[in-house]
Amino acid sequence: MAKIDRKFSKELKKYGAFDFTSCYNCGNCTAVCSLATKDEAFPRELVRLSALGVKEEIESSLKPWSCYYCGECSSLCPQSADPGELMMSLRRWLTARYDWTGLSGLLYKSVPVLVGAMLLMVAAVILFANYKQFNVKEIMHFGHLFEMYAIATVFLLILLPNILRMWYLTVIRPGKNPPFTKYFKSAGVLFLHMFTQKRTLGCDDNQRRWFEHFILVIGYLTLLMMTVLLGWMGTENIFVIVAGYLVSAIVFIVTADFVKERIKAKKELNRHSRLKKLSRHSRPSDWLFVIWLFLMGLTAFAVRLFVDLDIINNNLWIYLIHLTVLVQWALIIVPFGKWTHFMYRSFSMYFQSLITENNKGS
Amino acid sequence: MEKEKINLFFDAMVIGGGIAGGESALNLANNGYKVIIVEKDLSIGGKMIMLSKVFPTLDCSACITTPKVSEISRHNNITIFTESDVNSVVKMGERHFRAEITRRPRYVVAEDCTGCQKCEEACPVIVKDQYQYNLIGRKAAFIPFSIASPKIAAIDIENCTLCGACEKACPSNCIDFTQKALDYVIDIKSVVVATGFKLFDPLKIERYGFGKFKNVLTSMQMERQLAPTRPFNTILRPSDGKVPDKIAYVLCAGSRDDSEGNPICSQICCMYSIKQAQLLMGALPMADITIYYIDIRAFGKGYDEFYEQAKGMGVSFIKGKIGKITKGERGDLTLRYEDVSTGKIKEARHDMVVLSVGVLANDEAVPMFRSNTLLTDPLNYIRQEDPIISPAKTSIEGVFVSGTASGPMDIPDSILSAGAAASQATAYLKRIN
Numbered sequence: 001m002a003k004i005d006r007k008f009s010k011e012l013k014k015y016g017a018f019d020f021t022s023c024y025n026c027g028n029c030t031a032v033c034s035l036a037t038k039d040e041a042f043p044r045e046l047v048r049l050s051a052l053g054v055k056e057e058i059e060s061s062l063k064p065w066s067c068y069y070c071g072e073c074s075s076l077c078p079q080s081a082d083p084g085e086l087m088m089s090l091r092r093w094l095t096a097r098y099d100w101t102g103l104s105g106l107l108y109k110s111v112p113v114l115v116g117a118m119l120l121m122v123a124a125v126i127l128f129a130n131y132k133q134f135n136v137k138e139i140m141h142f143g144h145l146f147e148m149y150a151i152a153t154v155f156l157l158i159l160l161p162n163i164l165r166m167w168y169l170t171v172i173r174p175g176k177n178p179p180f181t182k183y184f185k186s187a188g189v190l191f192l193h194m195f196t197q198k199r200t201l202g203c204d205d206n207q208r209r210w211f212e213h214f215i216l217v218i219g220y221l222t223l224l225m226m227t228v229l230l231g232w233m234g235t236e237n238i239f240v241i242v243a244g245y246l247v248s249a250i251v252f253i254v255t256a257d258f259v260k261e262r263i264k265a266k267k268e269l270n271r272h273s274r275l276k277k278l279s280r281h282s283r284p285s286d287w288l289f290v291i292w293l294f295l296m297g298l299t300a301f302a303v304r305l306f307v308d309l310d311i312i313n314n315n316l317w318i319y320l321i322h323l324t325v326l327v328q329w330a331l332i333i334v335p336f337g338k339w340t341h342f343m344y345r346s347f348s349m350y351f352q353s354l355i356t357e358n359n360k361g362s
Numbered sequence: 363m364e365k366e367k368i369n370l371f372f373d374a375m376v377i378g379g380g381i382a383g384g385e386s387a388l389n390l391a392n393n394g395y396k397v398i399i400v401e402k403d404l405s406i407g408g409k410m411i412m413l414s415k416v417f418p419t420l421d422c423s424a425c426i427t428t429p430k431v432s433e434i435s436r437h438n439n440i441t442i443f444t445e446s447d448v449n450s451v452v453k454m455g456e457r458h459f460r461a462e463i464t465r466r467p468r469y470v471v472a473e474d475c476t477g478c479q480k481c482e483e484a485c486p487v488i489v490k491d492q493y494q495y496n497l498i499g500r501k502a503a504f505i506p507f508s509i510a511s512p513k514i515a516a517i518d519i520e521n522c523t524l525c526g527a528c529e530k531a532c533p534s535n536c537i538d539f540t541q542k543a544l545d546y547v548i549d550i551k552s553v554v555v556a557t558g559f560k561l562f563d564p565l566k567i568e569r570y571g572f573g574k575f576k577n578v579l580t581s582m583q584m585e586r587q588l589a590p591t592r593p594f595n596t597i598l599r600p601s602d603g604k605v606p607d608k609i610a611y612v613l614c615a616g617s618r619d620d621s622e623g624n625p626i627c628s629q630i631c632c633m634y635s636i637k638q639a640q641l642l643m644g645a646l647p648m649a650d651i652t653i654y655y656i657d658i659r660a661f662g663k664g665y666d667e668f669y670e671q672a673k674g675m676g677v678s679f680i681k682g683k684i685g686k687i688t689k690g691e692r693g694d695l696t697l698r699y700e701d702v703s704t705g706k707i708k709e710a711r712h713d714m715v716v717l718s719v720g721v722l723a724n725d726e727a728v729p730m731f732r733s734n735t736l737l738t739d740p741l742n743y744i745r746q747e748d749p750i751i752s753p754a755k756t757s758i759e760g761v762f763v764s765g766t767a768s769g770p771m772d773i774p775d776s777i778l779s780a781g782a783a784a785s786q787a788t789a790y791l792k793r794i795n
Contacts, residue, residue, distance in 0.1 A: 024618075024656060024657070025656075025702055026614075026656040026682070026683035026702070027681075027682040027683055027685075027699060027700030027701075027702045028683040028685055028700075030685070030700035030707060031682070031683065031684065031685020031686065031698050031699045031700050031707065032569070032685040032686060032698075033685075036707055037707065038706060038707050038708075041700060041705055041706055041707045044700060044702070044705075045705050075621060076569075076621050076685075077620070077621060078614070078618055078619040078620055078621055078622075078625075078656075078683070079620060080620040080621070
């Protein structure tokens with residue numbers, strides 16, 4: 001028997017949810033949602049579970065990851081209960097729940113902690129540069145190694161255990177043990193959604209958003225590959241250099257446009273009703289994601305430009321900025337911030353297909 | 363040159379000639395006061411005179427309203443101004459208001475018209491009949507509706523082609539295209555505001571497809587189809603004239619909906635929908651009627667029994683607000699909703715959909731008051747200064763509010779409120795100091 005937890009709604013409001021307890025359960029949000037289906041109905045169910053505070057059921061639900069925040073549920077909600085924002089907050093809460101270190105929750109809830117952590121990274125980079133006596137070559141060499149080690153460490157220590165926790169909470173604990181072979185059969189779903197995010201297309205009139213999203217994912221991964229595997233920053237290979245310029249430019253230009261579109265969409269939503277309070281719900285950590293992605297692309301582009309213009313030796317600061325952005329990205333945003341949503345979403349589709357195929361078999 | 367204004371004196375002016383205004387006027391008149399009713403429309407009777415039956419007794423609405431209306435019309439102490447607008451009301455002092463009123467021309471000499479309808483037959487112009495809520499047409503020379511009071515013709519000058527056919531056809535020569543608006547200055551001792559309510563315009567809810575899909579009607583259109591003076595003599599769906607056999611009611615269409623700017627309950631939609639469902643069960647015994655609701659609010663005397671009766675008659679009630687209405691085959695409609703009892707998304711096909719539209723404030727009375735401000739509540743209903751103890755009191759002493767001008771209410775509550783307004787106005791008029 002699930003227990004009602006009245007404190008849960010207070011806890012959730014720290015993650016951004018606003019007025020969801022005013023919901024009167026009319027089901028309008030679910031009925032207007034373009035992603036909800038006959039087999040997978042949301043968001044009202046989650047609003048109800050959240051109001052009651054039935055944590056266990058929320059933890060085992062994959063539905064928050066199926067929502068792409070088209071916003072129709074919120075703009076058409078008769079009670080201005082903002083179900084779209086609730087789903088967003090549940091994703092943040094789940095991120096914190098899956099994270100074994102507990103840092104995600106801390107960074108989501110507290111702006112001072114987040115700012116502190118970011119500043120700590122700045123200090124670390126400066127101290128490190130000082131320790132290396134501002135030697136450009138050595139610092140750049142370290143930066144290259146850092147990327148490789150950071151990726152491996154973050155993946156092994158944080159992301160992998162968290163995915164396993166998610167798997168335990170959503171598949172194993174609810175007792176839906178899919179047969180072993182399904183894990184292989186469904187693997188295609190995982191990669192398809194990880195690379196294409198094609199569910200976003202379900203949101204009405206959202207082709208542009210999806211396309212930009214797609215370009216960003218591909219661009220970001222290519223940039224990562226360029227710098228880590230091909231050593232773009234230091235290479236002499238003209239093909240890699242040009243390709244790197246192209247990819248980094250794509251990343252920062254598309255990100256800027258993406259942010260612009262989102263702000264426009266948000267404004268549109270706010271004009272709709274008295275949901276004017278809405279925009280204050282965007283957590284700083286959500287904006288961090290896009291802003292840092294933008295900075296990554298921009299600084300990487302600038303660094304390589306400085307290298308090619310042969311002025312990098314006198315302008316170490318540009319590389320230090322790039323390194324700071326990189327460190328903050330790799331140690332804060334990727335393991336504990338919004339980056340993980342991209343991963344959890346894909347795994348959610350994967351787990352979902354494991355469970356449904358299992359049900360069909362039985 | 364300024365036109366000469368006609369000066370008249372009354373004890374009370376009632377703004378609005380619906381059932382609440384009529385009841386207030388009648389009570390005051392029976393107490394011996396001289397009353398003027400100022401009605402903007404061509405007939406008094408308001409919205410109630412258009413209805414089919416009333417809940418929960420299922421009495422015929424017209425049969426209740428018409429005797430009341432004729433009692434009002436024949437009362438020696440009541441003067442009725444139809445097609446008239448109150449331009450301004452100024453408080454001159456204690457128990458003294460001065461109102462300026464314009465009476466628009468009807469282009470028919472009221473005293474001579476016999477209501478024979480010869481002009482209607484002769485008129486070549488056909489426009490939508492607003493008194494049948496656009497279900498059918500009417501002529502430009504017309505009698506508003508069969509039980510209108512006064513039952514005399516009027517010329518719809520905006521659509522009239524001035525062909526003169528009605529003039530030739532009229533046996534009593536009462537059509538007069540030279541009529542002009544008349545201005546009146548009226549001195550009165552008190553004012554009763556009974557301006558009623560407006561219906562929510564369902565065009566605003568695009569996802570319900572009203573105006574786009576012909577078989578999506580408003581509850582008022584269904585009310586007309588069920589009334590004794592109904593246009594088709596049966597229930598027909600507009601797209602092809604088929605007798606519908608699967609009818610859906612969408613409750614809270616424009617009520618309890620913050621996103622549509624009307625967050626409050628309209629208080630009547632649940633009950634009138636249940637009433638219409640029962641009448642439809644009688645009119646179309648083979649039809650399936652489904653009512654989609656958020657909550658059924660059957661709060662008045664005998665209302666819950668009335669709801670149970672509808673369930674007993676076989677009306678289906680499904681908890682879930684309709685999210686979208688889309689077009690199906692052959693004019694049918696698909697309704698998408700979450701069945702809240704099971705948490706599943708469902709789609710249902712219906713051949714006719716009735717939107718149970720909500721009630722909105724009519725704040726037309728507010729700008730009429732010039733010297734003192736007539737305050738309203740946040741949803742533009744006239745503010746009751748003391749809703750519990752003296753419900754008719756407004757922000758201006760000597761101005762009283764009657765019926766739905768102060769908030770959504772059903773007919774019994776409107777009559778009660780009208781009575782309260784009349785007795786409070788009487789107390790004000792009688793007061794010695």
